[in-house]
Amino acid sequence: MRALPRMSRAGKIMTAIVLLVLGLPFLAGLLGGFERTDGGQVAVVRNGGFFDNTRIRQVIDPGSGRVWTGWWSKVHKYPAQQRFYTITANRGEGDRGGGVDVVTVPSSDGVNMGIEGTLYFTLNTDHEVLKKFDDKFGTRKFRAPGGKTYFAWEGDEGWSAFLNQIVRPVIDNNLRSQINSFRCAELVSSCALVQNTGSTSRRQRTGLQVQSNNANIAKVQDAINRQLAADLRTTLGGDFLINIHFNLVKVSLPQRVQAAVDRAQAAFAQVSEAQAKVEQARLEAAANKARQDGYNKCPTCAEIEKLKALPQGITVYAPGNPGGALLPRN
Structure with missing residues (x-):
């Protein structure tokens, strides 16, 4: 072989x-x-x-x-668990990069207002719905605030990029729609301090008195929650996000408007202080007049009051005598 x-x-x-x-x-x-x-x-x-x-x-x-x-x-x-998307002015705590993030929308009377809040939601994990979601959003990249692009399934960075590019515009549009149906003073009471001008009677008619606006903020939040789920369904093309709830945390004024409010509050404080002083002077004058009227009716009472006002240790008192002397007690 x-x-x-x-x-x-x-x-x-x-x-x-x-x-x-x-x-x-x-x-x-x-x-x-x-x-x-x-x-x-x-x-x-x-x-x-x-x-x-x-x-x-x-x-x-x-x-x-x-x-x-x-x-x-x-x-x-x-x-697969509940997630949230935060909009806040606190640096580093929001979901859009590390800077300050506030949604600025106009009120019905044209005042730009800063909105802060948190959106809570859950991804629909039904198999058929999830497959459609992956077909639509899992096969493309999304741009993050820093400029990099990620797939939605690439960790927290990818998920945040998806929310910022697809979900955030829906939130902004919904907030703009709801806030635009209220006047500034209906959401932030101090707005009335800089929006009302003219005479005192006119300011009173236009509601200068500060009143609670918690009920109006609750109305805005309820309206957002009713409309936001429908807007997200329409924009995303399906019920991909469920258990949606938006918590409206804060409504604030622009810096220049807030500065005007602070000045107006300081001015009203000064006016109140001046009015208090005038009232105090009026009461003191009335008290002095009443006291003098009493002395006129009772001269002896006036002399008694004078004696009570003398310093301790005085032994001789000669009222009405130019040569009178006050002798201290030995």
Whole structure:
């Protein structure tokens, strides 16, 4: 029997390279074909093999064990628990970058007002709805405030970029629509201090007196919550976000308007102080007059009051006598 020729060293090296090239993708596909989700995650799995399509293969529910997702599939993980989007003037606490973030919208009488609040919501984890969401928003990138682009499923950065580019404009438009149906003074009472001019009687007619506006703010919040869910459904193209609730935290005035309010409040304080002094002087004059009338009717009483007012230690008192003396007690 004829012996097989021995493989040369170069042949062995080439064979090893071929096996390595073919074996590494196989091993990577095998080891990467298992996936699981945490309690606050839901995952959409899309085919991703060399010769496969990119259609959705399956959905993995929150808190799953390791499941087989196929060779070289792509896994898109989304938040499955309640999330929130914050609009605030507190630097570094909002969801649009690290700066100050306030929605500025005009009131019905043309005063720009700063709105702060928080939107609470949950991603709809129904499998069919989630598949539609991934088809529509999981296959494109969104621009973050810093300029970088992310997929919605790329961690907190990607999710925030999706909210800022798609959801935030809907919030802004809804706030503008609702705030525009109220006058400035109906939401911020101090607005009346700089909007009412003219005589005192006219200021009284136009409602200068500060009154509670909590009821109006509650009306705005209720109107936002009724309309926002419908607006998001229309804009996104489905009930992708559910359990929507907007909490209106603060309504503020622009800096220049607030400065005018502060000046007006200071002026009213000065007026009140002057009025108090006038009233005090009037009362003191009335008291002095009444006291003098009493002394006129009772001269002896006046002399008694004078004696009571003398310093301690006086032994001799000569009223009405130019040569009179006040002698201290030894």
